[in-house]
Amino acid sequence: MSKTEQFMTIIKTPTYRLALTYLAIIMLMSISFSVIFYNATTRPFDRPNTPASSQVNLPFTDPRVFDIQVRQAITERLEQTRQELFIRLIWINGCILLVGAGVSYFLARKSLEPIEQTMEAQAQFISDASHELRTPLTVLQTTNEVALRKKKLSAAETTEILEHNVTETKKLRDLSNTLLELLSDETSDVTLEPIDIQEVVRDAMQSIIPLAQSKDISVDDRVENTTALTNKSLLEQLLGVLLDNAVKYSPSGGKITLTSTVQGKTLSLHVQDTGYGIRASDLPHIFQRFYRADKSRTSDESSGYGLGLAIAEKISKKIHAQIEATSTRGKGSIFTVRLPLDD
Ligand code: ADP
Secondary structure, eight states: OOHHHHHHHHHTSHHHHHHHHHHHHHHHHHHHHHHHHHHHHHGGGGSOOOOHHHHOOOTTSOHHHHHHHHHHHHHHHHHHHHHHHHHHHHHHHHHHHHHHHHHHHHHHHHHHHHHHHHHHHHHHHHHHHHHHHHHHHHHHHHHHHHHHHSSOOOHHHHHHHHHHHHHHHHHHHHHHHHHHHHHSOTTOOOOOEEEEHHHHHHHHHHHHHHHHHHTTOEEEEEOOSOEEEEOHHHHHHHHHHHHHHHHHTSOTTOEEEEEEEEETTEEEEEEEEOSOOOOTTTGGGTTSTTOOSOHHHHTSTTOOOSOHHHHHHHHHHHTTOEEEEEEETTTEEEEEEEEEBOO
């Protein structure tokens, strides 16, 4: 690529284009101001000079000669001033061009930063989503290809393959539903109403009890009888994610405790587990899409796609709640959901 082509490619980037637009605006204003200033300052120079003789009446000088000399001197001086002013304005505009270029580039970068970040996040999301979708698709394809290569399949083998296919298809459906949920309109309004929190907690617990029992994990519900302003099904879904994680990331024999505290007009629901815990360095990222903290542990069958907490956070925004996590590696984690109380 030639130097000119390289230069053209650079200036075609959005940052440079925006910077050039800003610079053009700055220069347009500066040049317009300079032209107006130059005209306003030099216009009086064009007025006819007042005859010097009428003002000055020196003895021993022919008034006509003196008049011509003075007029010439004044005209020369005015022309010199006009030129000096012109050169000075050119210098000032040159300086404004240099400083303006720097300022424009800085402003363009600042203006485009949030857009670039959003685009990067979207590209990352698409790439992560495609990667996650490809895995079950590849498994499906391989299983079916292997089965097709066999000359004869027993009834038991056929059932096994079909069961496997159903499991993988279900995974794909769940994943695409989760992705759609994450992409759904964030601003859509949700009706909040006074809800019996104990009832929501009971319902959310029901769905994880079988999984908890299979891992010999006890679930202790100590939530107080309170009414909060929320949405029942969304809060149940949010608690479902937290409880599911608490079971997934706890060794067998662990304990999950649900408690509640009230402070002012806020109800806090705490989901505490005695599981593996989360490293302090991972904690700020666990609500990001596709983030899986413990790669070795999360690569097993039971782990998800790193989308559960992203959904939990999205739900909490919808129901005007806040969610946060504290954790000690090797001891366990506490996830807290803060809800507005019903006054
Ligand atoms: P996943 O579907 O992988 O569980 P999540 O978004 O629900 O994704 O969680 C993100 C990551 O945070 C998990 O991969 C896990 O490493 C960590 N994590 C979430 N909840 C807990 C918990 N209760 N205990 C320990 N680690 C957890």
